[in-house]
Amino acid sequence: MFTVLNEITMLFIYRFFTPLLLILFCINVYTLNAQKKHISDISFPQKKWHIERLTKNDSSHIEWETKLARHNFTKDTIAQINVLNNLGELYCNRINYEKSYDSYWKALLLAEKTNNPAAMATSYTGIGILYSLYNRRPEALKYYLKSLEINKLLVKKNELKATALIKNYLPLATHYFYNNDPETMRSYLETAELITTLNNPYINFLKVHFGYLSLLEKNYAKAIKQLLPHENYFLNEKPSYLVVLYAMLGDSYFGLKEYKKAIFYYEKSNAIGYQYKNHLNFIPDTYKKLSEVYQQMNNESKALKNLLTSLEINQYLYSSRSPNNQYLLEIKDQFMLEKERLDKLAAEQQLEQLLHTESLWRLRYIIMLISALFLVVLGVVIYRYTTTKLRNEKKMLLQKKELETKKSEEILEIKNKELTESTLRLMAKDELLNEVKTNLKEISEQPNSHSVKKLIKTISVNSKENWSEFESRFTMVNQGFYSRLKKKYPDLSQYDLKVCALIKLGFSGKEMAKVMGISHESANTSRYRLRKKINLDKNVNLVEFINDI
Structure with missing residues (x-):
């Protein structure tokens, strides 16, 4: 009985489920092929276009390079340092990290040579940002703290206003934002808040950083309230910074699962980045987040497109295969190497000079010693002569004073005796007269x-x-x-x-x-x-x- 039932069941499965499984298999194969074709259509044609958008029509560095050439000709070292630091920032924003790195180190070498600590602090901050971009966070923190230490010393010497330290505290706060350390980030922001006045040009940057802190703490609604009021300021004063602001607003709305608003601000962030060629390192991250948003919205096609764009730009910016960054994968402290070379050369020259002038200095020391001994002996003689002379003069004055005092006392005694005698005579006379008067x-x-x-x-x-x-x-x-x-x-x-x-x-x-x-x-x-x-x-x-x- 059971054997018959099993045979009937197997026959039913074979006749009805086998065709169904074949149909499902064919559908899956077709879908996979379609996705592969879609991937091919999205990635390769887009690759060149995105990279060109990052670098096309970018001539802003020419003006600064012209200024640098002019200052090099006039040998204006201070102006050279300022231009090199500005070029370092410009190249960093334009993702030309090799030239940015070179510019900062050249500025640092000149600042070290001319003993310009303020410029050195600026260069250290720029180098710290470069290390941070390559996710070398310990090295980045080291340079941030070097810059802060220099500027604190300048404030202590009254060569720099305390409010200027906000330029050090903000990068440090950003550093700990990416380290996912809200407590340390807050401590730097609150320290900056204590020294910042309302008319400080960095006050708006400080306030939006508090918004980033709220974002880090996953208080998304508070972050939006802190960030949005500053949009108009940056539109008018620093539109290129909107790349960062809009990206953070996108993260906040993403956290609140308001996906349409998140997409809106992510796309605005990318548009500003392409327009001003600033903060371009945010663009691959923003495309990746767009991919995550679309994935949450179950739009696999756009999610995949944005993810591929993110990978493509990220590879161009940071991959070892990128000709733009082969140099930076082996970041070395060129400044320290150059400084060691210069110090070694200076030490050799100093040793040679010391050997050359050693005999002259020895002769000078002997002359100085003899002169010092002569002056000591002369001083002792003069001191003794002066002391003896003053002692004798003082003794003579005391003797003279004693004689005068004694003479005055004798004269006074004689006069008092005369006066007494005269008075007694007057007394006798008055007594006689009184007697006569009575009679x-x-x-x-x-x-x-x-x-x-x-x-x-x-x-x-x-x-x-x-x-x-x-x-x-x-x-x-x-x-x-x-x-x-x-x-x-x-x-x-x-x-x-x-x-x-x-x-x-x-x-x-x-x-x-x-x-x-x-x-x-x-x-x-x-x-x-x-x-x-x-x-x-x-x-x-x-x-x-x-x-x-």
């Missing part, structure tokens, strides 16, 4: 005493004249005493000044009473009042205090 008063009480009263008045006048004579002689001996006393204590009366003068001369209270014609108690009271007026502490001796004035 005359008694006589005046008798009748007919007019003449006697007149005599008493005359005696009083003589007493005042005696005090005037005393003050005059006291002032001559003790010059400045009264003026110092009045300046320090302006409230002192004439009577107080007399008391101070008598204390200065060493009069006791009893003697002061006799001179001034007052009682002993009044004299002591006068001394007490004087102490109070000058606000003298009880522990301070009045006589010593007056003598120190």
Whole structure:
């Protein structure tokens, strides 16, 4: 039973499924042949056309090369360096990497020779970009950092504004964009943001780089919001940069799966690239992304076409079979090799010169040493002579001053003695007169005493004249005493000044009473009042205090 059923089943499969399988096989063969024919039709006829579009009608380098020839003739080294750096950038954008590389290294050699660090930094950045294009990222980073280090040193020396460092931070941010390192990229962008002012020409480049950062972080909607507002600026100021901007917008819309908008911006990016012959390295990547977009849209024909175009241009730009890049596959640090050669030559010349002048320098050193020893000895002699002379002069001046001081003290002592004697005589005279005065008063009480009263008045006048004579002689001996006393204590009366003068001369209270014609108690009271007026502490001796004035 089962055998019969198996035979019937096999017969059914043979009769109905075998023709169906043959039909499917034929369809597949036809489809593959059609695709092969389509590939042939797309790739080979397009190849020459795309490459010609990249290089056709490109004469912008002629102007710069003419300038370089003129500056070479005039030997204007600074101008030569600037033109070479500009040519390096131009050739890089035109995918002529060999000439770009040569231009940057020539500029670097001249900048090194003329000690122009700013130009060296520019050349290092350009060389870093070239290494980056060939995906040699460690070497690219090395040159970016060299450039940044030089410019930071120039900023520290106030030879370059800090805002200029943005030209270093942006390439470094781009480097880490392609390294898929958003954190490091953000750190460089935020550092650049801190030093950038609103009027800085690179402010728009900085802002779109934040859009690239959002794209790297796969925040596509935010990236579009950050990129689109700057489209008009670049249309008016730097249309060639739209190659990059449109490519990034295409990536953002691709990430959002808005494929039509992605295609729109990718094609605009390529059109700008062909038009301005700038950032041509983006074109093969953009064609590859177009291929991916069409593949997502299930348009295999356009996907394949764009992929082949990408491969074709990429091969022309970077393949070893490209005559444009055979030189660059073996990138070597020509600058370092040339620098080593020049350093070696300079060292040999320096050694020869040193050998030639060694004996002359030795003689110079001997002469200098002898001269130095002579100057030291001469200096010691002059120093000793001057020191001895000054010491003797100082000694003589001190002796002379001591003699003058001693003489002045002796004279002052003699004068004070004379004044004291004179005062004592005046005291005796006043005492006698007081006695006469007393007697005359008694006589005046008798009748007919007019003449006697007149005599008493005359005696009083003589007493005042005696005090005037005393003050005059006291002032001559003790010059400045009264003026110092009045300046320090302006409230002192004439009577107080007399008391101070008598204390200065060493009069006791009893003697002061006799001179001034007052009682002993009044004299002591006068001394007490004087102490109070000058606000003298009880522990301070009045006589010593007056003598120190």
